[in-house]
Amino acid sequence: MQVTMVSVALKQGQVTPTELCQRCLSLIKKTKFLNAYITVSEEVALKQAEEAEKRYKKGHSLGDLDGIPIAVKDNFSTSGIETTCASNMLKGYVPPYNATVVQKLLDQGALLMGKTNLDEFAMGSGSTDGIFGPVKNPWSYSKQYREKRKQNSHSENEDSNWLITGGSSGGSAAAVSAFTCFAALGSDTGGSTRNPAAHCGVVGLKPSYGLVSRHGLIPLVNSMDVPGILTRCVDDAATVLGILAGHDPKDSTTIQDPVKPFTLPSLTDVSKLCIGIPKEYLTPELSSEVHSLWSKAANLFESEGAKVIEVSLPHTSYSIVCYHVLCTSEVASNMARFDGLEYGHRCDSSVSTEAMYAATRREGFNDVVRGRILSGNFFLLKENYENYFVKAQKVRRLIANDFVNVFNSGVDVLLTPTTLSEAVPYTEFIKEDNRTRSAQDDIFTQAVNMAGLPAVSVPMALSTQGLPIGLQFIGRAFCDQQLLTVAKWFEKQVQFPVIQLQELMDDCSSVFENEKLASVSLK
């Protein structure tokens, strides 16, 4: 069920914010094994629900999100609520302020259910590399997947074969997918919102760089980070974007022009649309199933009258290497502040300040983070700067220009896969190291971050294994609305199936006497 519809139900008193909140809390408890949440802010959420309830009773709701449960990735600063980035370095760190996006959601009356799990400092593509352990994909427990597995006569222990969510915003994707909240914030630096969205069968939006404030988002790569939005439908993503978008005086990289809230039109005619299919995205690693769905999607647009053309983004193959240089360089710089002095972890050593720094950072960061810091500092050395950093910046420009050229040629939206394949089992995933996995998994997503464009992953269909596959739409810079309008049309055509977590849900729905209430939060 769409957020705006829940909002109507709240207004009509069919359900109260407190009931909604309690239902989500109980689902969070039931799905604890997914490890989607690092912190569940039960008290905060219930108190917010109580206040929302008062407002609804008076008929003064704050808007579409008033009383709606949401979750926030644990790399957004939340005042008074621990914010860890899934790192020992920030274990126990309680920020004294809210990220702008968090504040905007709270100002709208949204209920903060908790902080979601991720890879340490958002460095990863599996949500497997944080100190709180990996996030499990709710689809591992879905009726759809389990039935397929039975058919394929898998005899292994089911529990050991759970699937990864993708990442790094896997906690947020799982939280939305498992109905524990209606929307969640992720962050997207190279695909961290879209990748888990695709694996978890939800919508994952990466807005244009500069459209949404980064203030309070603990950075990975400042020049590419964007707060991401994970929802169960495109309309919800648009609703949340409408609230988050706009200039923030605390973030100098946000656009000055005012952004008006919007609702997406329902497209009936796509004949004026031009969809570009970048030929470079047809890589040998692309699974045949994703490939065939991608073609099917292109055909769908074509059959409905849209112009579908093959386009070229010639510098695509250099993108991931370039991304690696720029990402690690900024990481090296951004991580310099974690020295154990002002906040966060501090080691016991008191030999000297330098020894304290070294030990603190060794204890505080995992191998992935330390590895990226090391590479980044190497690229920034005076003797390497020109050969690596400056070159990577030039390549970045070429990549951005590729997109500009394609859009200038008349293409409205690009259609690509989001991931190479559906989600893989954890045991499979960890056979390769974080760096290899990130390079593979960000392949279709990171170029968009380099160019600052908006992109959205929309679930299209289930694979033969019964797992979701998402496709990515990429729009012109700051044409997020147009992008979402196309995504909404597509969503309507494909009718992606609802995840069936019946075993989990059955117990829960008994909480409510009223059948209707149960359906409110269960779509």
Place this chain on the structure above:
Amino acid sequence: MAAPMLRWCCPGRRFAFARVGCGSCHRRGPPTGSTSNGKRGQSTVAQQPHITAQKPRKGEREWAAVVGLEIHAQIASNSKLFSGSQVHFAAPPNSLVSFFDASLPGTLPVLNRRCVEAAVMTGLALDCHINRKSLFDRKHYFYADLPAGYQITQQRLPIAVNGSLAYSVSVGRKPSQMVTRTVRVKQIQLEQDSGKSLHDDLRSQTLIDLNRAGIGLLEVVLEPDMSCGEEAATAVRELQLILQALGTSQANMADYEIQRQINELENGGEILNETRSFDYKLGCTVPMRDKEGKQDYRFMPEPNLPPLLLYDSGSLPPGADPQQVIDIDRLRERLPELPRVTRERLVRQYGMLPEHSCALLNEVGLLEFFQSVIKETRAEPKKVTSWVLNTFLGFLKQQNLAVSESPVTPSALAELLDLLDRKAISSSAAKQVFEELWRNEGKTPAQIVAEKKLELLQDLEALEQLCRSTLEAHPHVVMDLKRGNPRAINKLIGLVRKATLGRADPTAIKEVLERQLSS
């Protein structure tokens, strides 16, 4: 307010200046990281001016000293360069620290408009080219009072470049023999200050005060065009005056600091045959650390700040919000009279000597004091200049007071000079009145003159009478005079003055005596 201080910068090529917190250790620029090098790690840190002597060819006797400078001036602004924290001197430690200043994760820099304007105005005053687009960079090093692990500065493309600074130095023996020299200004850049480390050696602790962290600095880089410490000191002094005139920096270095800097510069100014640095704590020069210890700052563009764009009236985008854009031409219109122009005007307007115009500007508030006196008195400008620079400034110096702390107001001095001008009192009486005024007992010069009976004898008949009785009482002096001793008249004048209690003008006495003697 922290005071300026020398510091090391570009090895062997320039002196460097930085501000230092009173009574605390100060560090400008990053440490080497090695604690074995004592002058960097702890309290001494970077206050070493450098000088290089260029190696002469064989047979040449003279060494040529080359001095360049990097000067850090704290921008006069109510808030910090990238945060809304207030800027106050002597606030309780860590009381002026925003989340950004403490580098809490997720915080972002927001550029302070006032600091940009200050940099542009300084650039204009120094005839710089103002870059329409400038960039910010991160300079990385680990230090306890640098919370982010990097300083935001302008390394690649600073806000202003290629200017010049003219200053006057006296040559030869006479102070009035002044020549104008010019030093090229390489660039002016905006950057953040660091926090302050207070080292407690007893408990081997370092205490960090972040009040200063993030305050905006103007770094003015002067090319090595100066040839001695004195030149460098004069150039810095001139820059200080310019910054104060612009109001872009209070640049209120304490006097002892200036003196100490000059001393240091002059110490460093001796000709050396190796690259050495001046160690402030040791009070002598020491060989500079070797190049292996040089730190790689791993400069990187600051990704959270878009390029800083400036406009002029020609390029101003139509309909631009004046709060969002900076118009260089409008700042140019706001430029005040610069010190050099002021001095030229004083020389022209009041006929004073160039060194007097310098002296008036060299003391904060002295020029304003002088101009107030001039406005209220009928006395000649020359007289006013002499009184302000000799008597008034002398008293201030003696008691180590600033002009603003003077017990004598411009009006009081003006009134005193009026009395002197219409010969109501003698010069010596005027000095006496001034001393009384300095005691600040709330009396006007006229009251003091009346109370102390200091007014000159205006009654000519009374004077005639006194002269006559003096001549009668001292016949042998009159005889002496008549015998041809010309000095005898002075004795008579002295006697009459004594009789008037010093209130008669000696010239007037002489006139009367000579008339009476010849009749």
